[in-house]
Amino acid sequence: MIATQRLSFDDDNPCRPRHFKPPPCAAIVPDGPAKQAVETCRTRLLVTGALFVLLFSVVALRLAEIVLLESGSGEAQLGRLRTATAPVPSHADIVDRNGNVLATTLDSPSLYANPKQIIDAAGATRKLVQVFPNLSSAEVYAKLSSAKSFVWIRRHLTPTEQYSVNQLGIPGLEFEHEERRVYPDGDLTSHVVGYTGIDNAGFAGVERALDSLLKEGREPLQLSLDLRLQYILHEELQRVIDDFTAKGGAGLIMDVNTGEILAMASLPDFDPNHPAAPDLDHPAISLADRMFDRITLGVYELGSIFKIFTVAMALDGGTSTLTSTYDATHPIRIGRFTISDYHGKHRVLSVPEILMYSSNIGAAKIAVAAGAEKQRDFLARLGLLKPPKIEISEVGTPHYPAKWREVNVMTIAFGHGISVTPLSFATAAAALVNGGVLRQATLLKLPPGSTPQGQQVISPKTSEQMRKLMRLVVEHGTGTMAAAPGYVVGGKTGTADKVSGRHYAERKLLSSFVAVFPINDPKYLILTMVDEPHPNKQSHGYATAGWTVAPATSRIIQRIAPLLGVQPVDEAAPEVQRALMVESLQGKRIEAY
Amino acid sequence: MIKLSTLFWLVLVSTTGFAMFAVKYQVQSLEEDLNRTKKATIEEEHAIRTDEAEWAYLTRPETLDEMNRRYLSLAPIATKQLRTTLTDIPLRAPTPAPVDVATADTPTESGPPATLASPIMPASPITPASSITAASLQKQTGVGERAQPAPATATPKPIVSRRPRSLDELIAQVAASR
Numbered sequence: 001m002i003a004t005q006r007l008s009f010d011d012d013n014p015c016r017p018r019h020f021k022p023p024p025c026a027a028i029v030p031d032g033p034a035k036q037a038v039e040t041c042r043t044r045l046l047v048t049g050a051l052f053v054l055l056f057s058v059v060a061l062r063l064a065e066i067v068l069l070e071s072g073s074g075e076a077q078l079g080r081l082r083t084a085t086a087p088v089p090s091h092a093d094i095v096d097r098n099g100n101v102l103a104t105t106l107d108s109p110s111l112y113a114n115p116k117q118i119i120d121a122a123g124a125t126r127k128l129v130q131v132f133p134n135l136s137s138a139e140v141y142a143k144l145s146s147a148k149s150f151v152w153i154r155r156h157l158t159p160t161e162q163y164s165v166n167q168l169g170i171p172g173l174e175f176e177h178e179e180r181r182v183y184p185d186g187d188l189t190s191h192v193v194g195y196t197g198i199d200n201a202g203f204a205g206v207e208r209a210l211d212s213l214l215k216e217g218r219e220p221l222q223l224s225l226d227l228r229l230q231y232i233l234h235e236e237l238q239r240v241i242d243d244f245t246a247k248g249g250a251g252l253i254m255d256v257n258t259g260e261i262l263a264m265a266s267l268p269d270f271d272p273n274h275p276a277a278p279d280l281d282h283p284a285i286s287l288a289d290r291m292f293d294r295i296t297l298g299v300y301e302l303g304s305i306f307k308i309f310t311v312a313m314a315l316d317g318g319t320s321t322l323t324s325t326y327d328a329t330h331p332i333r334i335g336r337f338t339i340s341d342y343h344g345k346h347r348v349l350s351v352p353e354i355l356m357y358s359s360n361i362g363a364a365k366i367a368v369a370a371g372a373e374k375q376r377d378f379l380a381r382l383g384l385l386k387p388p389k390i391e392i393s394e395v396g397t398p399h400y401p402a403k404w405r406e407v408n409v410m411t412i413a414f415g416h417g418i419s420v421t422p423l424s425f426a427t428a429a430a431a432l433v434n435g436g437v438l439r440q441a442t443l444l445k446l447p448p449g450s451t452p453q454g455q456q457v458i459s460p461k462t463s464e465q466m467r468k469l470m471r472l473v474v475e476h477g478t479g480t481m482a483a484a485p486g487y488v489v490g491g492k493t494g495t496a497d498k499v500s501g502r503h504y505a506e507r508k509l510l511s512s513f514v515a516v517f518p519i520n521d522p523k524y525l526i527l528t529m530v531d532e533p534h535p536n537k538q539s540h541g542y543a544t545a546g547w548t549v550a551p552a553t554s555r556i557i558q559r560i561a562p563l564l565g566v567q568p569v570d571e572a573a574p575e576v577q578r579a580l581m582v583e584s585l586q587g588k589r590i591e592a593y
Numbered sequence: 594m595i596k597l598s599t600l601f602w603l604v605l606v607s608t609t610g611f612a613m614f615a616v617k618y619q620v621q622s623l624e625e626d627l628n629r630t631k632k633a634t635i636e637e638e639h640a641i642r643t644d645e646a647e648w649a650y651l652t653r654p655e656t657l658d659e660m661n662r663r664y665l666s667l668a669p670i671a672t673k674q675l676r677t678t679l680t681d682i683p684l685r686a687p688t689p690a691p692v693d694v695a696t697a698d699t700p701t702e703s704g705p706p707a708t709l710a711s712p713i714m715p716a717s718p719i720t721p722a723s724s725i726t727a728a729s730l731q732k733q734t735g736v737g738e739r740a741q742p743a744p745a746t747a748t749p750k751p752i753v754s755r756r757p758r759s760l761d762e763l764i765a766q767v768a769a770s771r
Contacts, residue, residue: 213621
């Protein structure tokens with residue numbers, strides 16, 4: 001390249017020997033404007049060169065990074081690709097404790113048409129009506145031949161329908177991707193799971209209370225419910241309602257040691273897939289009645305089953321002992337009220353007998369002996385004076401007298417004059433038998449083996465006494481029909497007169513039964529109640545708890561115990577008898593109820 | 594020289610260019626493949642969701658109950674069926690000691706379990722009468738055919754002498770005696 005450099009015109013001397021090179025002369029430094037031009041040129045070259053060097057080194061470095069360092073794995077690079085991503089359902093599934101789907105979000109395509117693209121409207125109409133027999137062909141034809149460019153044909157197609165429409169192969173028909181909440185089990189879990197409205201927003205039950213959790217979560221939400229138990233409870237409640245032509249019924253099964261609710265049903269109920277649809281089998285039942293959750297939202301004067309709290313309060317507070325006796329010979333007259341016994345023994349009764357024969361007079365006297373303050377504190381401690389806490393938003397606030405007078409003390413002792421939700425009742429009753437620890441009821445499955453923190457509300461000794469007394473009720477008292485041989489059932493009956501207006505309606509009953517089994521080692525609590533049962537032939541004219549819900553409880557226990565893995569025992573075995581023996585009644589003849 | 598280097602660069606440029614485009618198209622086609630597969634996966638996922646819902650619908654307790662009533666007539670387990678547990682089942686009666694058999698002289702007493710577990714008659718002092726009945730019993734139970742060579746080989750294993758304490762032990766003993 002230097003050869004081309006022209007140093008001067010003198011160098012072109014042809015006589016110059018080839019090996020001769022003129023001595024290098026000093027660089028020609030142009031002067032004036034030329035010098036300036038050269039300088040500029042050099043600077044520009046330098047800058048451009050530097051720029052190129054920079055760019056190339058960046059490229060080289062990047063290359064080295066990719067090739068040599070493999071800049072992360074291929075996975076990291078994948079994110080930058082424009083690929084289809086799975087549309088995540090807007091709400092997570094809800095499953096029961098065994099993983100059975102209770103609620104799921106399904107892709108539900110909706111069919112629309114672009115009439116401008118429809119070539120043969122009449123032919124398309126004929127084909128579409130074959131796929132959807134419910135559609136009127138006149139309507140579809142009007143839609144397809146309209147001048148619009150978008151008409152809905154049908155919303156929320158089933159997969160089969162979508163397939164059939166695709167099979168038709170009509171141009172101009174399109175699907176819009178939409179989601180729909182589906183409840184495969186229909187009305188079985190309606191009040192617990194709840195239902196959703198447009199955009200799958202939760203409107204009731206767990207769907208409403210845990211809406212945000214369901215929106216965030218991708219993993220299914222596992223409830224504590226057991227679908228099998230739910231079915232058994234639901235079926236037996238329906239049977240009681242049908243047998244006694246009752247207005248409604250409700251029940252729950254709870255694990256007394258953890259507070260988990262294994263089944264919870266309120267009848268009549270609704271199909272969460274079509275919450276507003278009328279019930280074709282029972283058109284007379286109003287929608288509001290079917291939507292009403294009698295377990296968490298309804299507050300009831302539960303009647304005699306409340307006596308377990310009265311007795312527990314007296315035993316725990318030391319105001320009565322198992323050997324204390326109260327005179328139940330005559331009804332109590334206080335103000336304009338008369339407190340009498342349904343099946344009075346008309347004699348002096350001991351505390352176990354009061355519970356066993358469900359004596360209102362006896363219970364009232366036990367409560368009076370303890371006093372208003374103790375009673376109120378005790379019920380508050382059991383959480384009966386505030387709305388229950390559970391993963392459902394619809395909860396009922398209890399009704400109780402603002403001024404706790406003596407007459408209130410007496411009526412509350414046998415469950416009148418105070419209305420609580422059956423859920424609160426069950427939660428408190430579980431605490432009475434499980435060793436005295438009150439644990440909040442939950443609809444969420446707890447990890448196996450874990451026991452949530454609780455609050456000691458009565459002493460373990462009182463709890464043991466309560467277990468014995470509740471066993472006595474089923475063995476000899478008002479609840480004999482709840483016995484399930486082998487499962488050592490303990491419980492308490494309750495038959496309350498319903499309040500209608502300002503008075504108690506004589507003929508309108510609310511019969512309920514609380515059962516715990518096996519009572520010698522309490523595991524499960526079952527609360528059943530039936531609203532306005534009417535006597536039938538089999539019940540010999542009775543509609544009381546002992547004849548309605550107690551036999552249902554027995555059937556439920558016999559069906560669910562094998563599923564729950566409860567081993568039946570010989571109830572006559574000495575160790576069982578010893579564990580449930582009430583010393584004060586030993587050697588005495590126990591009268592039949 | 595100039596031409597050679599130019600040629601070199603030309604070749605290099607065209608090779609790199611070709612390679613680059615080859616890789617690019619390959620990546621593009623791979624990307625398409627990936628997209629297709631992803632779409633198919635999504636469709637499958639949707640199908641699985643639908644099938645799961647359908648499965649839940651078809652296996653809901655109500656349907657199962659009805660199906661059972663129609664085709665199987667299975668009843669819930671009765672309490673009395675659960676009363677007895679595995680531990681309540683008595684183990685096989687202990688094999689009477691050979692001496693006892695001899696003295697008691699009641700061959701019918703030793704049932705099939707005894708014959709199963711005692712293929713070592715010649716080694717034990719049994720009266721001829723009882724040994725004959727034991728042999729006939731063996732034939733009846735069908736163990737005799739296999740047990741017959743045993744006296745000839747005469748391998749006296751004292752496995753019979755101990756009463757099995759658990760089911761596992763019993764199975765092990767039966768297995769060992771064969």
